[in-house]
Amino acid sequence: MAKLTxxxxxxxxxxxxxxxxxxxxxxxxxxxxxxxxIAAGARPIMNTIMEELAKSNLKDVAITTSGCAGLCSKEPMxxxxxxxxxxxxxxxxxxxKMRKIFSEHVVGGKPVPxxxxxxxxxxxx
Amino acid sequence: METTxxxxxxxxxxxxxxxxxxxxxxxxxxxxxxxxNLQNEVKIVLTGCNGFCAKGPVMVVYPEDIFYxxxxxxxxxxxxxxxxxxxxxVQKFLYTPPAQKDTIPVMNEIPFFKHQVLRALRNRSLIDxxxxxxxxxxxxxxxxxxxxxxMTPEQIVTDMKRSGLRGRGGAGFLTGLKWELCARVPGExxxxxxxxxxxxxxxxxxxxxxxxxxxxxxxxxxxAAKAINAHYGYIYVRAEYPLAVHRLQLAIEQAKENGLLxxxxxxxxFDLDLEIYQGAGAFVCGEETALMASIEGKRGMPRAKPPFPxxxxxxxxxxxxxxxxxxxxxxxxxxxxxxxxxxxxxxKSKGTKVFALSGALNNIGLVEVPMxxxxxxxxxxxxxxVKNNRKFKAVQMGGPSGGCIxxxxxxxxxxxxxxxxxxxxxGSGGMVVMDETTCMPAMAKFFLExxxxxxxxxxxxxxxxxxxxxxxxxxxTNGEGREGDIELLLDxxxxxxxxxxxxxxxxxxxxxxxxxxxxxxxxxxxxxxHRCPARVCTPLVKFVVDQAKCKKCGQCFKACPAGALxxxxxxxxxxxxxxxxxxxxxxxxxxxxxxx
Numbered sequence: 001m002a003k004l005t006x007x008x009x010x011x012x013x014x015x016x017x018x019x020x021x022x023x024x025x026x027x028x029x030x031x032x033x034x035x036x037x038i039a040a041g042a043r044p045i046m047n048t049i050m051e052e053l054a055k056s057n058l059k060d061v062a063i064t065t066s067g068c069a070g071l072c073s074k075e076p077m078x079x080x081x082x083x084x085x086x087x088x089x090x091x092x093x094x095x096x097k098m099r100k101i102f103s104e105h106v107v108g109g110k111p112v113p114x115x116x117x118x119x120x121x122x123x124x125x
Numbered sequence: 126m127e128t129t130x131x132x133x134x135x136x137x138x139x140x141x142x143x144x145x146x147x148x149x150x151x152x153x154x155x156x157x158x159x160x161x162n163l164q165n166e167v168k169i170v171l172t173g174c175n176g177f178c179a180k181g182p183v184m185v186v187y188p189e190d191i192f193y194x195x196x197x198x199x200x201x202x203x204x205x206x207x208x209x210x211x212x213x214x215v216q217k218f219l220y221t222p223p224a225q226k227d228t229i230p231v232m233n234e235i236p237f238f239k240h241q242v243l244r245a246l247r248n249r250s251l252i253d254x255x256x257x258x259x260x261x262x263x264x265x266x267x268x269x270x271x272x273x274x275x276m277t278p279e280q281i282v283t284d285m286k287r288s289g290l291r292g293r294g295g296a297g298f299l300t301g302l303k304w305e306l307c308a309r310v311p312g313e314x315x316x317x318x319x320x321x322x323x324x325x326x327x328x329x330x331x332x333x334x335x336x337x338x339x340x341x342x343x344x345x346x347x348x349a350a351k352a353i354n355a356h357y358g359y360i361y362v363r364a365e366y367p368l369a370v371h372r373l374q375l376a377i378e379q380a381k382e383n384g385l386l387x388x389x390x391x392x393x394x395f396d397l398d399l400e401i402y403q404g405a406g407a408f409v410c411g412e413e414t415a416l417m418a419s420i421e422g423k424r425g426m427p428r429a430k431p432p433f434p435x436x437x438x439x440x441x442x443x444x445x446x447x448x449x450x451x452x453x454x455x456x457x458x459x460x461x462x463x464x465x466x467x468x469x470x471x472x473k474s475k476g477t478k479v480f481a482l483s484g485a486l487n488n489i490g491l492v493e494v495p496m497x498x499x500x501x502x503x504x505x506x507x508x509x510x511v512k513n514n515r516k517f518k519a520v521q522m523g524g525p526s527g528g529c530i531x532x533x534x535x536x537x538x539x540x541x542x543x544x545x546x547x548x549x550x551x552g553s554g555g556m557v558v559m560d561e562t563t564c565m566p567a568m569a570k571f572f573l574e575x576x577x578x579x580x581x582x583x584x585x586x587x588x589x590x591x592x593x594x595x596x597x598x599x600x601x602t603n604g605e606g607r608e609g610d611i612e613l614l615l616d617x618x619x620x621x622x623x624x625x626x627x628x629x630x631x632x633x634x635x636x637x638x639x640x641x642x643x644x645x646x647x648x649x650x651x652x653x654x655h656r657c658p659a660r661v662c663t664p665l666v667k668f669v670v671d672q673a674k675c676k677k678c679g680q681c682f683k684a685c686p687a688g689a690l691x692x693x694x695x696x697x698x699x700x701x702x703x704x705x706x707x708x709x710x711x712x713x714x715x716x717x718x719x720x721x
Contacts, residue, residue, distance in 0.1 A: 002384075003383065003384025003389075003391075003392070004266075004383045004384050004385065004391065005391060005392050006267075006270045006274065006391055006392075009261055009265075009266055009267060009270060009391075012258050012261045012262065013261055013262050013263075013264070016258050016259065016261070016262035017129060017130075018133070018251070018252075018259070018262055018263075021133055021135070021187045021188075021251050022251070025188055028188075030212065033210055033211060033212065034211065046166070050129065050131065050165070050166060053129050053131075054128070054129040062131070062188040062189075063131035063132075063166075064131070064132070064188070064189065064212050065209065065210060065211060065212035066211065066212035066213070067211040067212060067213060
């Protein structure tokens with residue numbers, strides 16, 4: 001490997017994503033992965049989120065899973081929480097819808113009301 | 126572009142957790158994640174010591190900061206399914222504080238972690254010790270960059286002096302002053318040396334730092350080298366620390382490959398080469414002049430000072446030797462400033478100190494606390510109190526060179542000045558907690574056996590004095606103590622302290638002096654009454670049940686492996702002297718001190 005410069009040190013720091021080991025995330029996406037969610041296609045939704053996250057290069061977004069939310073008929077579902085704002089539960093997701101939610105809500109900060117079930121329900125943190 | 130993961134599992138791969146099987150847990154996790162097709166979403170990271178060694182193997186899962194303890198390989202499928210698929214922490218592996226019912230899932234809410242302030246251990250459970258980019262991602266080598274390109278040696282020394290950092294090896298000498306003394310000595314060739322010869326029984330602070338964050342030690346050494354203008358250095362590590370040696374070696378290779386060691390570091394024009402020197406494990410080689418003699422290929426024996434190493438050290442050249450923890454403290458001081466460092470701690474002891482908690486505590490492990498914290502907080506809040514509901518008796522600080530602090534002084538603030546006042550020393554950070562089942566003369570004898578064994582033999586007071594101290598302690602614990610032995614111990618101890626050549630002999634009588642100071646009654650019981658109050662010294666135990674104290678519970682009967690105990694429900698126990706092997710199982714089992 002070539003000799004590093006101080007600029008290289010900073011670049012390594014930027015590029016090396018440590019997966020929010022210090023906490024303090026700005027956004028959190030929870031994919032509901034109970035049996036119902038998985039059967040309805042939660043896995044492709046999760047994959048889509050992971051792809052979008054990698055593309056966006058964001059380092060302040062936490063992705064997590066949870067069990068059945070109780071609304072099995074509306075699966076696949078995901079909840080997006082931005083720090084300091086009420087969580088938004090999205091229902092009957094497709095990969096397309098998830099991409100739009102990611103870019104508009106997670107990146108842009110504006111919820112997508114047409115896919116949302118409810119705003120300001122439960123929080124997980 | 127690296128893969129983006131949604132979750133990081135930080136598995137402790139410190140020596141303690143590896144011994145408890147953490148690497149097997151890691152393999153099981155890898156297999157299970159692949160089986161569940163989660164290998165591109167969940168990353169497994171092997172870290173250095175997490176600190177909570179009592180609960181190993183331990184792991185922390187981010188971003189949720191969930192702390193899992195006592196995980197076995199066979200538990201892994203359940204854990205992966207619950208946590209990574211269904212997204213709920215697994216109750217079974219969460220921590221429950223002693224005598225409480227509810228679990229605490231989040232690591233930083235657990236009392237053991239909550240009261241700690243991490244500076245030397247700033248990367249604990251956060252990085253993979255074997256990957257340099259993990260260290261760089263947490264500001265690694267930025268302090269070295271600043272010191273090499275923006276600061277003069279004088280500025281570095283001034284900052285270090287202002288910070289108030291004192292040597293963490295035990296003596297507590299002001300680090301900045303040590304550097305200044307060496308920097309002022311003229312000389313083309315100087316050496317920067319790191320003391321990793323941690324030898325106190327029950328101490329594992331430096332080992333844990335070398336294993337968990339080896340680059341922080343290298344970075345501290347680069348900064349020190351610039352301050353004194355040294356271009357060559359050694360890290361002296363005992364060969365009994367193979368994992369520390371391995372990780373340091375790897376770190377040095379990575380640093381060299383990346384131009385962070387060698388010629389023209391970070392394009393600054395400054396050169397530094399570092400090498401590991403493995404010691405054979407002699408305790409005396411932790412003494413600076415003996416350590417240097419050892420590197421020179423001579424017998425590890427100390428020499429008289431002055432000349433001090435800052436003037437004539439390794440190969441007769443000006444040298445600075447600092448301890449592992451001292452070096453680990455340096456990068457954040459350069460990066461955040463002296464005032465930041467001095468903002469916590471007490472008047473003359475700034476910053477934090479790492480301690481290895483061991484002995485009769487619930488939460489044994491590695492902790493870092495602000496200087497000046499009451500001893501009580503360390504033992505009860507962080508340490509979780511004494512095991513098995515026994516009473517706290519004393520804590521031995523500073524290993525064989527230190528002394529014991531009795532329960533009456535439990536409010537003592539932990540800093541250099543206040544610990545010295547008790548007769549113990551801060552030392553390098555060993556804290557061995559003892560409960561009421563410890564016999565203090567026997568404890569002093571244990572440490573004297575160690576120092577007598579480790580004395581290099583060069584000077585008479587240490588070689589013969591310690592042997593004599595041990596002989597007196599041996600006869601006291603054998604029930605053959607004589608009138609006047611206590612005075613003899615005190616007199617001889619003082620002479621050994623005053624006349625020994627190096628720190629080993631100058632401190633070796635401390636365990637004797639402090640145990641007499643605080644537990645003189647135990648010595649008197651041994652000598653005058655031929656009685657060991659803690660029932661430890663076998664020749665002084667009668668193995669007779671005290672009829673008045675016996676609660677007829679039968680615990681001794683159940684514990685006896687020799688069939689010497691006679692007991693029936695509702696009856697006082699009786700020990701058959703014909704069959705008794707004096708193994709003391711009954712004494713350990715009895716909660717009422719009713720066996721004499």
